Amino acid sequence: MLLRSDSFQDGQPMPARFAFGKSGNPVALSDNWSPHLAWKEAPLAARSYALTCIDTDAPSRGDDVDQPGRTVPADLPRVEFVHWLMANIPIECGELAAGACSDSIVARGKRVPYGPPGSVQGVNDYTGWFQGDADMGGEYLGYDGPCPPWNDALVHHYHFRVYALDVASLKLDNGFTLVELRRAMDGHVLAEAGLVGTYAIHPLAA
Numbered sequence: 597m598l599l600r601s602d603s604f605q606d607g608q609p610m611p612a613r614f615a616f617g618k619s620g621n622p623v624a625l626s627d628n629w630s631p632h633l634a635w636k637e638a639p640l641a642a643r644s645y646a647l648t649c650i651d652t653d654a655p656s657r658g659d660d661v662d663q664p665g666r667t668v669p670a671d672l673p674r675v676e677f678v679h680w681l682m683a684n685i686p687i688e689c690g691e692l693a694a695g696a697c698s699d700s701i702v703a704r705g706k707r708v709p710y711g712p713p714g715s716v717q718g719v720n721d722y723t724g725w726f727q728g729d730a731d732m733g734g735e736y737l738g739y740d741g742p743c744p745p746w747n748d749a750l751v752h753h754y755h756f757r758v759y760a761l762d763v764a765s766l767k768l769d770n771g772f773t774l775v776e777l778r779r780a781m782d783g784h785v786l787a788e789a790g791l792v793g794t795y796a797i798h799p800l801a802a
Contacts, residue, residue: 597636597637597638597758597760597788598635598636598637598789599633599634599756599790599791600633600634600635601633601634601756601793602632602634603632603694603793604793606791606792606793607792607794608794609794609796610742610793610794613627613629614627614628614629614630614694614741614742614793615627615628615741615742616701616722616740616742616743617743617744617746617797618797619746619797622746622747623662623743623746623797625701626741627700628699628700628701628739628740628741629694629699629741630692630694630695630696630697630698630699630741631694631756631793632691632692632694633647633692633758634690634691634692635690635691635758635789636690638760638786638787639760639787641762641786642760642761642762642786642787643687643761643762643763644683644685644686644687644761644764644766645685645686645687645758645759645760645761646681646682646683646685646761646777646781647680647681647682647683647756647759648678648680648681648755648756648759648774648777649678649680649756650677650678650679650755650757650774651676651678651679651742651744651753651754651755652674652752652753652755653674653744653750653752653753654674654675654677654721654744655668655672655675655748656672656673656674656675661747662745662746662747663747664747666747667748667749667798668745668747668748668750669749670749672750674750676774677721678718678719679720679740679741679754680697680717680738680739680740680756681717681718681719681720681772681774681777682711682715682717682718683716683717683765683766683768683772683777683780683781684714684765684766685711685712686712686713686714696710697709697717697738697739698710698738698739698741701740703731703734704732704734704735705723705734705735705736705737705740706737706738706740707735707737708737709737709738709739710738711738714765716769716770717738717739718770718771718772718773718777719735719737719771719772720737720738720739720740721736722736722740723736735771737770737771742754742793743797744795744796744797744798745797745798746797746798747798748796748798749798750796751794751795752794752795753793754792754794754795756791756792756793757788757790758788758790759785759787759788760787760788761781761785761786762784762785762786763784766784767780768780
């Protein structure tokens, strides 16, 4: 399988339009568009697709995150941060236009995110990040783009991955988690393809 995007090149920076946050004072909300994605050459036996976007560079500790006068060190151990989960994408679908699944930030999260007919979308990790925030706290479904700590010394890598599955649908409802998706896909993946975009707000990130 092959996965590509007209929004950014593999291994290259993602434009701020596709991010949740951008450089401001010190950070500002961005456009939060979902990027263009297109895939092809799935096995003939494929019956549906699943899609994930995961930041593999999220800080494992929040002590320094977004704290003035401090920097999140590049050598801090990193963990996954989920930005997008989608399953039951119909086999006829091989492309998502830029902005097709998200074109803005929705405070407290999107309740019914846009997606291909029949698809279901999981919860992303902004749900936990904004927990307890009076203005932003809620359940975040669908795509919400990059917003790495503005004081992180490390460039973050956003792994978009499409999976071709041998079943027409997985037994998942809107709001499923990454763990539930991985469990449901186990034994059903015929092929997969990936694409990585990078993003940083810190001017010294490397």
